[in-house]
Amino acid sequence: WMLRPSIDAAEINARLDAVGTQLQHSISREELRRALDGILDLERLLSRVTLETANPRDVLALSASLARIPSVRSALGTFSAARLQLLHASIDELTDLRERIDKTVVSEPPISLSDGGVIQPGVDAELDQLRDLSRNSKQYLAQIEQRERQRTNIGSLKVKFNNIFGYYLEVSKPNLHLVPADYERKQTLMNAERFTTPELKEYESKILDAQEKIVEIERRLFTELRTAIAGEARRIRQTALAVAEVDVLASLAQIAALRNYRRPTFDDSSDIEILEGRHPVIEQQELAGGSERFVPNDLYLNSTTHTVLVVTGPNMGGKSTYLRQAALIVILAQMGSFVPARSARLSVVDRVFTRIGASDNLARGRSTFMVEMTETAAILHTATPRSLILLDEVGRGTATYDGLAIAWAAVEYIHARTRAKTLFATHYFELTELAERLSGVKNYHVSVKETGGGIVFLRKVEPGAADRSYGIEVAKLAGLPNEVIERAREVLAEHESAEQQVTGHLSPGADPPPAQLTIFTPLSQPVLEKLRDVDLNRLTPLEALNLLAELKKEI
Structure with missing residues (x-):
């Protein structure tokens, strides 16, 4: 369910109904969870049986798990949800198989058959x-000795017994005339003679070979039992799948009750509207660590006016968390779970695409940027209008001009061609201009509060671009080090000053841009064209100097 969430609204709602019913009946839910306690992995145990690798304790573990099935069926019968009733009907208690196992195998068998003592008496x-x-x-x-005394x-x-003759009858010399034929x-000894009988020989053979024969018979009987269990594999597998689904639905209901999750609703509007959404993992980490409380955020996406959200803001502000929690809420909802939000109104998503984090594959000769571009290409080629795309700082792995250009073009392509609902986190503040050019692009930012001692991350996502x-x-x-920080401020001031001068030259009267490192396209395009036309293989040193002087005049 988690790897392949359902895209069938009827199936999703059936699962949500099952979770919701359990949520409403807490006592019945706890009884079901107690009934499930002690059931081991039935499919794993069955696979060991069918592969003939199961030992006596595995078979007994299977029997112990099957013994819990009636309690599970009884607890399921108290719920009215159609999905839970269907599961109740599909669970086979396998009473006949469990009874055969219990009648065949002792309650505390050894691990190995060679140790003996595996099969029950009778x-x-x-x-x-x-x-x-x-x-x-x-x-x-x-008893033999007493009987022979009476007979003779x-x-x-x-x-008596010795290692040479084994078991034998010893008769004293005065009584030799009474020895039977x-x-x-x-x-023959000085004072006695030693005899044997067919019965004693047979008994000797039985005693000496008893342990070996015991192990042989127990192995045969256990193999027959294991074969009988394998013969019921279809019934066991059907029950195992049903119990697994009951377990999942019970766990989803328990988590929803403990963490105040709400039921998502699905419609055909193609919207994603989440109010006070939370990250299910980070929220719990912060609660466990006793740190600041998780800040919930809203999200609204549609296929017309809010197709692409460009999210800007500082590092550590919460951009990546915002992207991830959106995807997790969608996945949780479509696998049939309640979600960490005050409310969630969703449309069914066919796939969730992500380009988050930096990684490389040196063994295959792929750099971080190559991996990033390969994944982005797969997204742009594969996504549909029903998809959800998360892009986190696409283009950061190469030169700034190239990265900005790729990110800009990717947003335009998604807006014009793919039309998939997209969250795009970036540090390229130039991308916020797209909201003025494209109707489906909107700017959002993670808010920050400046104080005398620095900045405080409010982790609240709000409309508008970051400043x-x-x-x-x-x-x-x-x-x-403070020395590095102070020098960085000086360099930043120099760049901002130069940038404002260029902007003032290009756009007289325009408002100065925000105080930040902004990237502009190259201004000296004629210079670049001349450099492209130069044949370096035929260029003499004098011609090269003259060319440099000419280009310098044009800059």
């Missing part, structure tokens, strides 16, 4: 006899 008569033989050999030998009237007859002489970058202030917060 399952196989031969196994029970061998176990009895192995455990009660001395008692059985005493030899009071001194004894059953079925006794087989094995050894400054605050890059030096962020660098100061990061702990750069």
Whole structure:
């Protein structure tokens, strides 16, 4: 569900109904969660059985999990949601299989079959006899000895054992005339003789081979049980899938109750309207850390007037968090979960595209910028009007002119061709001019409060473009040496002064631009054209000097 959220509104609403019903009945929800407690991964256990790698404890774990199924079905029966009723009907309690496992395998089996003691008494008569033989050999030998004494009237007859002859009957010399004909002489001593009988030979063989035969029979019986379980794989898998879905829906309801999530609504308007949306992870991190409270933000996107939102503001201001929480709310909603917001009115999104963060792939010879451009290209080629696009500082991995040009062109392309709802976070303040040129582009910024000691990030997203970058202030917060900070202010002032002079020359009477590092397109286009036309392979040193002098006059 999380990797592939549904794009079917009916399916999404069925899941939301199931979550909402549980949210309304907290006692029944807790009973269902308690019933689910103790159910292991049925599909994993089944795969071990079908691959014939399951040991006795795996089979017993399967039985213990199946024993919880009736309680789950009983708890599900208390809910009225159609999806939960469907799951209630599709769960097979598998009572016959569970009973067979419990009758076959002991309650605390060893891990390995070679250790023996896996199969319950009463399952196989031969196994029970061998176990009895192995455990009660001395008692059985005493019974043979007593019986033979009575049969032969030899009071001194004894059953003994040594490593050469095994088990034998020892008769003293005075009683040799009483020895029956079925006794087989094995050894003659000074005062006695030793005999054996077919019964004693058979018993000896049974005792010596009992443990080996016990393991062999137990292995055969366990293999038969494992095969029987594998034969019910379809029933087990059906139940496992149903229980897994119940588990997910119960967890979504529990999270919604604990974190005050609200049910999203879906319509056909193609809008995304989120009021007081929150980031589900960062919100919990801040609560756990006892730090400042998470600041919720609104979001509105549509396919006409608010298609592309250009979000500007300083680093650490919350731009990336704003982008990520929008995507997470959409994904949560379409997987059937309530969302961290006061309200959310959404249209079904077919895909969520992201270009966030910097990464490279040196092993494949791909730089950070190449990876960024490859991902951006895939987005522009694949996105549809029903998609949601998140672009975070596209173009920052190359020269500033190139990066600005690519970012500008990408926004224009999305606005004119793709028409996908887009959030575009950037430090290129020139991109805010697009809101004046394109009807579907709107400017937003993350607000900052300036104080005597620096700046405070308010983390509130508001309409309009940011007025400054605050890059030096962020660098100061990061702990750069004061000498570096002061020198950076001097360099910034020089650049701003030069920029204002150029702007005044190009646009007399225009308002000066904001105090920030702004990028302009090259002014000396004729110079560039002449340089492109020069054939460096045929240029003499004197011609090169004359060309430089000529170009200098034109700058």
